[in-house]
Amino acid sequence: MQRTVLEQVEPVAGDTVSLVLRGADGPLAPWEPGAHVDLALPNWLTRQYSLCGDPADRDSYRVAVRHDRLSRGGSEYVHLFLRTGRTLEVSVPRNNFPLLPAPEYLFLAGGIGITPIVSMLAAAVEAGALATLVYVGRSVATMPFADELRAVHGDRVRVYATEEDGRPDFAALAAALSPQALVYCCGPASMLDAAEAAFAVQQLHIERFKPAVREFAPAKPFTVDCVRSGQTVEVGAQESMLDALNYAGYRVPSGCREGVCGSCEIAVVDGEPEHRDDIGAPPGRMYSCVSRALSSRLAVDL
CATH class of the missing domain: 2.40.30.10 (Translation factors)
Incomplete structure (x- = not known):
């Protein structure tokens, strides 16, 4: 820290x-x-x-x-x-929503979802890319940085105050994009769902503040072998791997406990994790607050 x-x-x-x-x-x-x-x-x-x-x-x-x-x-x-x-x-910053290189960007933000987009838009403009921000909120008074963004970026910023302007047409925005464009979206679940319906999967990058509702098979107990300490930890069907490790004395960091922040990341040495997070764990890693095991045992670097 x-x-x-x-x-x-x-x-x-x-x-x-x-x-x-x-x-x-x-x-x-x-x-x-x-x-x-x-x-x-x-x-x-x-x-x-x-x-x-x-x-x-x-x-x-x-x-x-x-x-x-x-x-x-x-x-x-x-x-x-x-x-x-x-x-x-x-903490030291973590990035689960990185800005990838592209000649064109469309940024979609809803309400407080503008926060990661502020620096993304500035970086895209500085890199010389064609960049547009569509910023949606109930009213301008409820939209953080709206005036600042319009002052800095001018016509690149389109503000939709839904009480007066209605909602933007995502299908029309998608039709106007070049195939090389990338779309970055952060906001409420309804906006993210609409973006997923309108834009091509290969173009769209989203960040959720709350996990998407998904169905998984009933949780089963499994065993975690902590290879550095030599300790074995049993994870019950009704507890998270994170809680079981904490109870066993391992101080695994945690934040959201919903699989969206990445702070509880653990290296997996052996076994097959069941990834239940919303950010996509990199190979050989898992997020212990929500993810579990498909195999009866997992070996982790603890």
Whole structure:
């Protein structure tokens, strides 16, 4: 973890604040557009936020936090109690939503889903690519960074305030794209579902804040062999692998516990994982908060 000092809290929409976190011990770890960090809050909660500042700025990170009225304590604490000058620990950035090279981009953002897109759009423009942002929200007042993005990027940004403008036609947007274009989409589940229906699979890249609803076979117990320590851990049908490892004394990091942040990644040495995450574990890895085993035993690097 990296120590930072909360330098600025600034409203950027009716229910959203921007936080600027300055490194307390020198330059912060580098990052690329699409990355996110774990922010450890003083109320013992850890939450994941996309970085929406300038990757060239190694002195500070910027994130934005929407006040969720059904908050489990994270966004509520940020909005009601967090003050400048507070020291906060922040993880090294992780990127499950990387910006791949392309001559053309279409960025689709809904509400707080704009956060990873801010730096992506800037990077695409800097690279000389043809880039368009379609930004959707209930009203402009509820859309973080809308004015900032229009001021910087002009006609590249199309804002749809649905109370006045309705929703954009994704099918028409898809028809206008070149085959070489890539589409990056982040927002509510309804937007992601509409994007998946409209755009070609090979073009579309999405990031979910909540896992997609999927059906799996009933969970079965399995055994985890921790090869470095020589310990064996039994995982019951009604518990997660992450919880079983934590109970056995392994301090596996965790954040979302829903398979969308990647903080609980573990290296698999042997056996066949059952991947239940939403971000796509790389070969030889798995996310222990939701994923399980198809084989009766797994060997992991712990």
